[in-house]
Amino acid sequence: MKILFFGRLKDITGVEEIEINGHENLESLKKFLIEKFPGLRREVFTIAINFEIAGDDIKLKQDDEIALLPPIAGG
Amino acid sequence: MTNEKIDGNSILNSLNDDLSDCGSFIIFEGKVRADKVEDSFVEKIIYEAYTEMAEREMSKIEKEAIEKFGVKKVIIKHRVGEVKVKETAFLVVVLSAHRQEGFSAIQYIIDEVKSRVPIWKKEVLSNEKIRWREND
Numbered sequence: 001m002k003i004l005f006f007g008r009l010k011d012i013t014g015v016e017e018i019e020i021n022g023h024e025n026l027e028s029l030k031k032f033l034i035e036k037f038p039g040l041r042r043e044v045f046t047i048a049i050n051f052e053i054a055g056d057d058i059k060l061k062q063d064d065e066i067a068l069l070p071p072i073a074g075g
Numbered sequence: 076m077t078n079e080k081i082d083g084n085s086i087l088n089s090l091n092d093d094l095s096d097c098g099s100f101i102i103f104e105g106k107v108r109a110d111k112v113e114d115s116f117v118e119k120i121i122y123e124a125y126t127e128m129a130e131r132e133m134s135k136i137e138k139e140a141i142e143k144f145g146v147k148k149v150i151i152k153h154r155v156g157e158v159k160v161k162e163t164a165f166l167v168v169v170l171s172a173h174r175q176e177g178f179s180a181i182q183y184i185i186d187e188v189k190s191r192v193p194i195w196k197k198e199v200l201s202n203e204k205i206r207w208r209e210n211d
Contacts, residue, residue, distance in 0.1 A: 006125055008207045009196035012145045042090070048193070051128040067125055067193070073210045074129075074153060074194030075105050075185065 001062055003033070007070040013026040024060055033068075045070050078156050081163040083123045086150060097147050099174040101181050107158050107167035115202040125193040129153070132192045136184055144180040146171035147211050151184060153194060 004017045023029040026047060034041050047054050048067045060066070077151055083102045110117045137149040150168040158164045167184050168170045171177040 004125070006193065008124060029209060048128055051131050056208075067128065069125065070195060071192050071209050072190060072193055072209075073122075073196050074188040074192050075115070075210065 001060060001066055002063045003029075004021045004065065004067040006067065007073075008069050009043060009045060009070050012043065014031065024052065026056055026058065026060070029060065029066070040068075043070065048062065076122050076129055076153055076155050078154070080153060081152050081166045082166070083163070083166055086166070086168060090148075092148060094147070094170060096172055098114075098151055099169075099177040101169045101171075101174070101177045102129045103167045103181055103185060104163045105185075106163050107110045107160050110198075112198070115139065115204065117160065117201040118201050119157050119165065119199045120208075121157050121197045121199060122153070122155045122204075123163065123195050123197075124153070124155050125150070126155070128193045129194055132196040136187045136191070137147045139187070140169070140180045140184050143183065144176045146176050146180045149180065149184065151188060153188070153192070157199075161182075170180070 001016055002019055005013045005015060010016055023032060045068045048056060048069055049064050083104055100111055107120050108117065109158050133151045137151060140146060144170050148170040152166045154164045169177045169181045171180065196208050198207050200204050
């Protein structure tokens with residue numbers, strides 16, 4: 001699955017995207033991401049899966065595009 | 076989403092729809108302000124978006140506004156990249172038979188875009204500092 005980082009989260013992780021495998025739910029994915037990028041622990045973000053805001057109980061698939069979105073600031 | 080300057084008049088002039096039943100044309104243009112920040116001021120804003128999701132959300136908001144308020148046509152545009160002070164960053168056009176539904180729709184659209192469309196901004200200050208900015 002592809003993980004995308006936007007806004008200040010891109011500065012914190014130092015990358016725009018990563019490709020990973022083997023996470024079936026958001027809890028496992030978030031734990032992995034915070035271990036890999038400890039700076040994310042302090043950040044507020046929502047998660048979109050395939051362009052829709054995701055609920056915590058969603059089951060992840062290998063071909064999902066997952067985006068970490070900091071608080072929206074358009075306009 | 077667009078990298079190009081947004082010009083409300085040319086957008087209106089390029090409409091091909093039959094608008095003979097529209098008595099109300101409302102245009103909102105959100106521009107970059109030279110806000111004072113301590114002893115400096117904002118020179119420009121750099122907008123970044125999750126483009127595919129942003130465009131999907133803007134299309135949904137256009138449809139919602141038409142269904143909810145019965146307006147005839149909605150156009151939403153938002154810049155990405157560098158936008159200087161006084162330039163338009165965000166434009167909404169609402170065409171409707173009467174003004175009441177148009178004003179309700181445009182308020183709804185602005186609020187929804189600012190809370191749902193994945194866009195972020197960095198302010199570039201006159202002292203060359205750059206900072207991420209959240210909406211108030």
